[in-house]
Amino acid sequence: MMEKNIVEIKKRIDAACQKSGRNPSEVTLIAVSKTKPICVIEEAYDLGLRHFGENKVQELVSKYDILDDKYGDTIKWHQIGHLQRNKVKQVIDKSVLIHSVDSLRLGQKIDEEACKKGLVCDILIQVNIAEEDTKYGVTAQELLPLFMELVKLPHIRVRGLMTIAPYVENSEKNRDYFRKMRQLFIDIKSKNIDNSLSKINYDSSSFNILSMGMTGDYEVAIEEGATMVRVGTGIFGERDYPETNL
Numbered sequence: 001m002m003e004k005n006i007v008e009i010k011k012r013i014d015a016a017c018q019k020s021g022r023n024p025s026e027v028t029l030i031a032v033s034k035t036k037p038i039c040v041i042e043e044a045y046d047l048g049l050r051h052f053g054e055n056k057v058q059e060l061v062s063k064y065d066i067l068d069d070k071y072g073d074t075i076k077w078h079q080i081g082h083l084q085r086n087k088v089k090q091v092i093d094k095s096v097l098i099h100s101v102d103s104l105r106l107g108q109k110i111d112e113e114a115c116k117k118g119l120v121c122d123i124l125i126q127v128n129i130a131e132e133d134t135k136y137g138v139t140a141q142e143l144l145p146l147f148m149e150l151v152k153l154p155h156i157r158v159r160g161l162m163t164i165a166p167y168v169e170n171s172e173k174n175r176d177y178f179r180k181m182r183q184l185f186i187d188i189k190s191k192n193i194d195n196s197l198s199k200i201n202y203d204s205s206s207f208n209i210l211s212m213g214m215t216g217d218y219e220v221a222i223e224e225g226a227t228m229v230r231v232g233t234g235i236f237g238e239r240d241y242p243e244t245n246l
């Protein structure tokens with residue numbers, strides 16, 4: 001079952017790339033394994049998946065700890081859910097990318113903990129592109145000011161943007177949101193940020209990740225420029241209990 005799902009998703013990713021003149025190597029599939037047990041993750045790994053996304057810090061850390069001996073650095077964990085400041089310390093050296101930074105306070109905490117561990121932490125800024133009350137993330141207006149503050153933090157590397165689009169039956173309804181995300185991404189990337197003015201550590205070539213698209217809409221997201229898609233149910237089937245804290 002899972003094998004069939006993965007083959008199908010890869011086929012669709014390729015088709016979406018083809019349609020939009022992109023190279024499939026530009027798109028990373030993140031298997032969202034929240035609520036799924038270790039044996040299921042092992043199965044996905046054996047089928048060739050390497051990137052896994054988790055919502056909750058406790059779950060990411062415990063899965064990391066269990067699978068670290070077996071897979072080491074070949075398995076990559078992504079913190080995709082909302083992150084509380086008091087949990088930053090636990091996740092910072094176990095996740096390759098934190099997708100959900102949406103405040104300066106959180107950024108400062110990550111910077112502080114990364115400094116203690118002698119790391120530079122890769123992060124994305126989460127944008128609430130549809131301005132839904134139920135979702136975390138900054139608005140389009142708040143994005144640039146936050147970005148300009150985050151790039152001053154020496155132990156953070158801002159790698160791009162992330163969004164969770166609204167839940168829709170028809171994925172076309174999210175196309176405009178994905179398009180807006182890509183425009184925000186390009187606006188920032190093309191900005192001339194003068195590193196000499198202050199202690200800004202920003203290199204536009206490493207600002208190259210656009211994390212958007214889930215089971216219901218990853219093809220449209222890819223057509224509009226996603227470089228990471230986060231797919232859970234499409235790979236693993238329905239989750240046993242409903243998610244919280246998007």
Ligand SMILES: *Cc1c(COP(=O)(O)O)cnc(C)c1O
Pocket residue numbers: 032034055080081164214215216230231232233234243246
């Ligand atoms: C659960 C989740 C996903 C995956 O959702 P599916 O619809 O199951 O593909 C993607 N991104 C985030 C942030 C999630 O919490």
